[in-house]
Amino acid sequence: MQRGNNPLPLMCSRSLQQYKSATTTTNKPARLSKNKGLNLKKYNWKSGEIVNPTPVWSLIFTVAMKKGRTTLEYFQQFFDNEVLQMMVTYTNQYAAKRNTLGDCSEEEMLVFIAILLLSGYVTVLRRKKYWQSDKDSHNDLVTNAMPRDRFDFIFSNLHVCNNDNVDKSDRCGKIRPLLCMLNDRFKQLAPHMQHHSVDESMVPYLGSHGCKQFIKGKPIRCGFKFWCGGTSGGYIIWLEPYQGAGSCTKDNETEGMGHGVVMTYVDQLPPPVPYRIYFDNLFTSVELLHDIKERGMEATGTIRGNGVTNCTLSSVDKMIKENRGSYEICSDSASGISIVRWNDNNVVAVAINVDRVQPLHSVARFSREQKKRISVPQPNLLHSYNTHMGGIDRADQNVSLYRCSIRGKKWYFPIIAHFIDVSDQNAWDLYKHNEEPIDHPTFRRRIVTAILESNKRVTTSRGHFSKRAKLDSRFDGREHYVAELPTDEITKKKEQLKCRCCHKNTTTMCVKCDEPLHVCCFLSYHTSA
Structure with missing residues (x-):
C-alpha cells in the first residue's frame, strides 16, 4: 500500500512562493542564542493593544490522499506493509528466542490488529470467549479468521523492537520504532x-x-x-x-x-x-x-x-x-x-x-x-x-469511546493498542474530509469486516464440545423435544452427528438445545452435567 505525499506539494506553487517572499523566517533551531537571557524583566509592558499585521491564510484545506478509497485503504496508509513487516520480524525474532517457531505472517498480523479493533465495540469478559461456542459471546468473524491458539501465540510474542538493540537510556525504547514510523505517516498524511x-x-x-x-x-x-x-x-x-x-x-x-x-x-x-x-x-x-x-x-x-x-x-x-x-x-x-x-x-x-x-x-x-x-x-x-x-x-474522546478492550500483562501492549486506536481515529478523520462522511463505529466496523472476511480460514473440524454450554436452559425441564436430523439433499440419507452424551453417531437431536442426542441418552443429558 503506497502512502500519500506530504501535504505541502499539494499547495499551489504561487501561494508557497508568496509566503516565502513575504517573510524571512527560516527553519531556525528551537532556541536562538540571542534569546537565552530573555526574561519577563526585560519586557517593557504598557497598557493598550498592539495592532500586529495578521498573516493571511490563503491556502485552501487539503488532504494528501486521492478520493474514492475504501475505509481499509485509509487505515492501511498508517499500518502499511512496511509497518506490518517490522512487527512480524520482531515478533518472530522474540518467539525464536523463547524456543518456539516464529512463523507469523503479515496477513496474520493484520488479522490480529483487526481483532483488537473489533474488541473496541464488541466487548467480552475474556478474550477467549470470542472462540467459545456460547451463543451470547461467540463471534463467527473472529473464529473463521484466526484460531484461538494462534491469536494467543501472537499476543504473547508481540514485539515492535529488537531487544538486543534497545536504547537503555530511553525508557520507552520498546515502542520507539513503531512510534517513529507512525509519527512519520501521521505527518505526511496530515490535513493542511x-x-x-x-x-x-x-x-x-x-x-x-x-x-x-x-x-x-x-x-x-x-x-x-x-x-x-x-x-x-x-x-x-x-x-x-x-x-x-x-x-x-x-x-x-x-x-x-x-x-x-x-x-x-x-x-x-x-x-x-x-x-x-x-x-x-x-x-x-x-x-x-x-x-x-x-x-x-x-x-x-x-x-x-x-x-x-x-x-x-x-x-x-x-x-x-x-x-x-x-x-x-x-x-x-x-x-x-x-x-x-x-x-x-x-x-x-x-x-x-x-x-x-x-x-x-x-x-x-x-x-x-x-x-x-x-x-x-x-x-x-x-x-x-x-x-x-x-x-x-x-481525539481522546473518539479513542476512548471504542478503545481496545483486550488487555495484557506487558507494559507496552496498552501503548501499541493505543497506537492502533489513534491510527483508526486519524484514518476516520481523513475519510470524513475526503469521502462521504460516516460515523466512527461504522468506519471501524467496515475496516474489521473487510479484513476478517477476506482472511477466512478453512476449518476441518467442528471443535470441542463444552460441557458447561447451555447450563441454564439444559436443565430447566421445559420444551425439550426429540427430532430427527435433516436429510442430505444429495445422498438422500439422514445426517449423522456425534451424540453429546455417548459420542457415537446418531440421527436424532434435541430441538431446544440444538444438540445431537440418542433417544436413550436424552434423559441423562438433561438431568446430569
Missing part, C-alpha cells in the same frame, strides 16, 4: 489546516513502570502520559511519551519542559506557513510566544499568574470585583506580545503574539443575581482559543 493545538493525553495502565503517571482529577488518572500535537479538528500529527527529563531534545528543553514540548511540535510543521498554535497554561511562557513568532507562526495560550508578574495588569483580587466581561490588556511593542485578563466566572489570563481583542463576541452566562442567562462580552482571542484548542481532547 491553519489551527493546531498541543496538549497532554493519557493511556490507561495500572501496572508498574517508571513512566506511569498519576494525575488527580483526570478522566484517566493512572497510565502513560503522552505529549500530543494535532489539528483543531482532532487529527493527531505527533506523539511523544513523557518520561521525565529528556522527553524532548536538549536544545528545546533549555527553557523548560513546556517550552520544549511545544517547540518540538513546531519543528514537525513545515515552514514558513503561518500556522496558529494553541496550548494551555502548562506550556505557556512569554519566551515561548517570542520564539514561535520568530518562526513566522502565531500562538495563543492561557498563562498562569506567576508568568505575568511584571505586567501592568490589575491583580486578580481586584479584577474579580469588576463587572463580568471586563478585560485589561498590556503589550510589549518590541516583541509584539500581549497579555489579556478577562473576568468571566473567574479571571483568566491569555498571552498572544498576533491575535487581537477586537471584535468582541457575545457569550451566554447564567447570572445568580438576575436568576437568568445574560450576554457577556468576550474578546476575540478568547473566542478563537475556545474554538480551536480542543483538538487533542476531541
Whole structure:
C-alpha cells in the first residue's frame, strides 16, 4: 500500500512562493542564542493593544490522499506493509528466542490488529470467549479468521523492537520504532489546516513502570502520559511519551519542559506557513510566544499568574470585583506580545503574539443575581482559543469511546493498542474530509469486516464440545423435544452427528438445545452435567 505525499506539494506553487517572499523566517533551531537571557524583566509592558499585521491564510484545506478509497485503504496508509513487516520480524525474532517457531505472517498480523479493533465495540469478559461456542459471546468473524491458539501465540510474542538493540537510556525504547514510523505517516498524511493545538493525553495502565503517571482529577488518572500535537479538528500529527527529563531534545528543553514540548511540535510543521498554535497554561511562557513568532507562526495560550508578574495588569483580587466581561490588556511593542485578563466566572489570563481583542463576541452566562442567562462580552482571542484548542481532547474522546478492550500483562501492549486506536481515529478523520462522511463505529466496523472476511480460514473440524454450554436452559425441564436430523439433499440419507452424551453417531437431536442426542441418552443429558 503506497502512502500519500506530504501535504505541502499539494499547495499551489504561487501561494508557497508568496509566503516565502513575504517573510524571512527560516527553519531556525528551537532556541536562538540571542534569546537565552530573555526574561519577563526585560519586557517593557504598557497598557493598550498592539495592532500586529495578521498573516493571511490563503491556502485552501487539503488532504494528501486521492478520493474514492475504501475505509481499509485509509487505515492501511498508517499500518502499511512496511509497518506490518517490522512487527512480524520482531515478533518472530522474540518467539525464536523463547524456543518456539516464529512463523507469523503479515496477513496474520493484520488479522490480529483487526481483532483488537473489533474488541473496541464488541466487548467480552475474556478474550477467549470470542472462540467459545456460547451463543451470547461467540463471534463467527473472529473464529473463521484466526484460531484461538494462534491469536494467543501472537499476543504473547508481540514485539515492535529488537531487544538486543534497545536504547537503555530511553525508557520507552520498546515502542520507539513503531512510534517513529507512525509519527512519520501521521505527518505526511496530515490535513493542511491553519489551527493546531498541543496538549497532554493519557493511556490507561495500572501496572508498574517508571513512566506511569498519576494525575488527580483526570478522566484517566493512572497510565502513560503522552505529549500530543494535532489539528483543531482532532487529527493527531505527533506523539511523544513523557518520561521525565529528556522527553524532548536538549536544545528545546533549555527553557523548560513546556517550552520544549511545544517547540518540538513546531519543528514537525513545515515552514514558513503561518500556522496558529494553541496550548494551555502548562506550556505557556512569554519566551515561548517570542520564539514561535520568530518562526513566522502565531500562538495563543492561557498563562498562569506567576508568568505575568511584571505586567501592568490589575491583580486578580481586584479584577474579580469588576463587572463580568471586563478585560485589561498590556503589550510589549518590541516583541509584539500581549497579555489579556478577562473576568468571566473567574479571571483568566491569555498571552498572544498576533491575535487581537477586537471584535468582541457575545457569550451566554447564567447570572445568580438576575436568576437568568445574560450576554457577556468576550474578546476575540478568547473566542478563537475556545474554538480551536480542543483538538487533542476531541481525539481522546473518539479513542476512548471504542478503545481496545483486550488487555495484557506487558507494559507496552496498552501503548501499541493505543497506537492502533489513534491510527483508526486519524484514518476516520481523513475519510470524513475526503469521502462521504460516516460515523466512527461504522468506519471501524467496515475496516474489521473487510479484513476478517477476506482472511477466512478453512476449518476441518467442528471443535470441542463444552460441557458447561447451555447450563441454564439444559436443565430447566421445559420444551425439550426429540427430532430427527435433516436429510442430505444429495445422498438422500439422514445426517449423522456425534451424540453429546455417548459420542457415537446418531440421527436424532434435541430441538431446544440444538444438540445431537440418542433417544436413550436424552434423559441423562438433561438431568446430569
